[in-house]
Amino acid sequence: MTVRANQVYLYGATATDYLKCLAAADVTGVPTDQCLGDYQTAWEKVSSSDTLVLAVGGAALYALYYNPCNWSNPAGEAGGHTPFEMRKVGQGIKTLQANTFVNAAGYTSLDSLTLAVMLSYYAVHGVFPNGYGRLPRQEVPQQVCARNASPSVPTVALNGDPKPTALPTVNQPSVGIYASIMNQNDVKKAIQLGWEGIGVTAALGTTQAPFTQVLPGQPDLQIAQVMAQNTTRPWWLSFWTVSWPSSGTTFLQAGRDAGEYAAQQIEAYPADVRPNYVILDPEGYNSPAQTIQQFHDFINGFAAGVTSVNAALKPGFYCNQSQYQTFQLAQAPLPAFIAIAPVADNQPMVKGSNIRGYIAYYADSPAKSDVTRVKSWGALYNTLQFRDSGIDCGPT
Numbered sequence: 001m002t003v004r005a006n007q008v009y010l011y012g013a014t015a016t017d018y019l020k021c022l023a024a025a026d027v028t029g030v031p032t033d034q035c036l037g038d039y040q041t042a043w044e045k046v047s048s049s050d051t052l053v054l055a056v057g058g059a060a061l062y063a064l065y066y067n068p069c070n071w072s073n074p075a076g077e078a079g080g081h082t083p084f085e086m087r088k089v090g091q092g093i094k095t096l097q098a099n100t101f102v103n104a105a106g107y108t109s110l111d112s113l114t115l116a117v118m119l120s121y122y123a124v125h126g127v128f129p130n131g132y133g134r135l136p137r138q139e140v141p142q143q144v145c146a147r148n149a150s151p152s153v154p155t156v157a158l159n160g161d162p163k164p165t166a167l168p169t170v171n172q173p174s175v176g177i178y179a180s181i182m183n184q185n186d187v188k189k190a191i192q193l194g195w196e197g198i199g200v201t202a203a204l205g206t207t208q209a210p211f212t213q214v215l216p217g218q219p220d221l222q223i224a225q226v227m228a229q230n231t232t233r234p235w236w237l238s239f240w241t242v243s244w245p246s247s248g249t250t251f252l253q254a255g256r257d258a259g260e261y262a263a264q265q266i267e268a269y270p271a272d273v274r275p276n277y278v279i280l281d282p283e284g285y286n287s288p289a290q291t292i293q294q295f296h297d298f299i300n301g302f303a304a305g306v307t308s309v310n311a312a313l314k315p316g317f318y319c320n321q322s323q324y325q326t327f328q329l330a331q332a333p334l335p336a337f338i339a340i341a342p343v344a345d346n347q348p349m350v351k352g353s354n355i356r357g358y359i360a361y362y363a364d365s366p367a368k369s370d371v372t373r374v375k376s377w378g379a380l381y382n383t384l385q386f387r388d389s390g391i392d393c394g395p396t
Contacts, residue, residue, distance in 0.1 A: 002094045002264065003095070003123045005028075005031065007052055007096065009051055009053045010034065010036065011045075011054065011056060011064070011101075012036070012037060012153060013149045013150065014148045014150065015150075016057075017056050017060060018035065018037045018056075018153045020057065021056050021116065022035050027117050027121065027129070028125075029267065029268060037154065038152050043073045043074050044074055046099065046101045047083075048098060049096055049098035051096065052101075053102065055104055056104045058139050059146035059148070062143070062145075062149075064101050066079070067080065067082050069146075069149055069151070086101060086141070087100050087102050087103070089135065092123065092126075092128065093119065106137065111136035114135075114136050115135060167227070167236055167273065167275070170196070170381065171380070172380070173375040173377070173378060174197060174381065176234060176235065177193075177391055178198075178199035178237075178359060178383035179385065181219035183217075186222070187223050188226055190234070191234060193391065193394035193395070195395055196235065197234045197237065199236075199239060201215065201241060201281070202214060202215065202220035202239060203215055203241055203242075205242055207243060208246055209246070209254070210258050211242050211243040211258045212258045223236055223275075224274075225269075227273040233273070235381060236273075236275040237277050239281050240258065240278065240281060244286040244289065245286060246286050251289060251298040251301065255299060256301040256308075257305065259280070259302040259303060259306040259307075259309075260305035260308060261305075262302075262305070263306045263307075263309035263310055274312070275313075276381065277335060278313050280298075280317045289327065295329070296331075299317040299334060315335075316336065317335075318336075319338065321350045324338055329352070329354075333354070335354055335357075336354045337355075338350065338358050342361060343373060344370070346373075347373075355379055356380060356381055359385070360385070362387050365386065367393055367394070368395065371395045
C-alpha cells in the first residue's frame with residue numbers, strides 16, 4: 001500500500017529549499033499547495049498519523065530534529081530537541097506514522113532536490129521514478145541554526161498548475177462503445193468513428209485485499225493518455241472488477257480497500273483528465289453478498305474509498321437486473337449502471353431514479369439500430385459491446 005498524494009507534504013525552511021519542494025511536487029503529482037514553508041504547520045503535519053512530511057534541505061532537517069533556532073511550535077517546547085524521529089529510508093517510505101518524518105536533505109543542493117523527488121515519488125507510487133538510480137547520501141541532523149533559515153518562508157501559489165478538465169457531460173441519452181482497449185490506437189479509433197463515450201474494464205478481481213488489480217495493459221491509462229492529448233474528448237466510464245471479501249474482512253472494508261486502490265491509480269493518470277464515473281463491478285473470487293445489507297455495504301465502501309482519495313471523482317456501481325431488484329439497489333444513493341443482454345429485441349425490466357446508464361451486450365454491425373434502441377431506454381450514459389469486444393464500427 002502506498003500513500004495518497006494528498007497526504008504527502010514537503011517542508012523547506014529556506015527560500016531556496018522551498019523552491020525545491022515545489023519542483024519535486026510538480027514531478028511527483030503532490031499538490032503544490034502541500035509545499036510548506038511554515039514551521040508550526042510542518043510540526044502539526046509531522047505529529048499527525050494521517051500525513052507524511054519530507055524535510056527538504058538541511059535547514060528543515062535540523063529544525064524538525066533539534067529546533068536549534070528555538071522557533072515557536074504547537075507543543076510549546078524549547079529549542080534543542082523535538083519529539084520527532086527520522087524514518088529509516090532504506091528503499092523509500094510508503095507508510096504513515098505519527099511523529100516521524102523523512103530526511104530529504106542532501107550534502108549538495110542537487111542532492112536535496114533529488115532526494116525530494118525520489119522519496120516523494122516513492123511514497124505515492126511505490127517505486128522510484130524511471131531513470132533514477134540510488135538515493136544520494138543524506139545529511140545528518142545538526143544542532144545548528146542554518147543560515148537563511150526562517151520559521152515562516154514566503155510561499156507562492158502556482159496558478160498555472162494543471163487542473164482536472166471535465167470531460168463532457170450529457171443531458172440526453174447517449175451511447176458509447178464498451179471495448180477491450182489494447183493500446184492508444186484503439187482509443188483513437190473509437191473517437192474517430194464518432195462514439196460519444198468509451199467504457200473500459202480497468203482491473204480484474206483478486207482473492208485478497210485490495211480485491212482488484214489493474215490489468216497488465218493498463219487500458220484505463222491508455223484512454224487517459226489519449227484524452228490528455230486530444231481536443232475531442234468523449235465521456236469515459238472506468239469499470240473496476242472487484243472480488244467479494246475474503247474471510248475476516250467485512251463487505252464495507254473490502255469495498256473501501258478497492259475504492260482507495262482504484263482512485264490511487266487514477267490519481268497517477270495525466271493531470272488534466274479523469275473518468276466521468278469510477279464504477280464498481282462486483283464479481284470474481286470469494287463468496288458474494290447474500291443480504292441486502294452486505295451488497296449495500298460493499299458499494300458504499302467502494303464509494304467511500306474512492307472519494308477519500310479524491311472527492312471530485314464520481315463513484316458508481318454496475319449490476320445485472322436481478323441483482324438490482326433482489327438487493328433493492330434502487331435505494332442505493334449512487335449512480336447505477338445496469339447490464340442488459342442481449343440488446344436485440346430487448347428492453348430494461350427494472351426502473352430506478354439512480355440508473356445512470358445501461359451497459360448493453362451483443363450489438364450488431366452496423367450498430368445504428370442498436371444505438372437507437374438503447375437511447376430509447378432513457379438513461380444518459382449507455383454503452384454497446386460487440387460480441388468480439390472490438391471496435392467493429394461507428395454508431396451510425
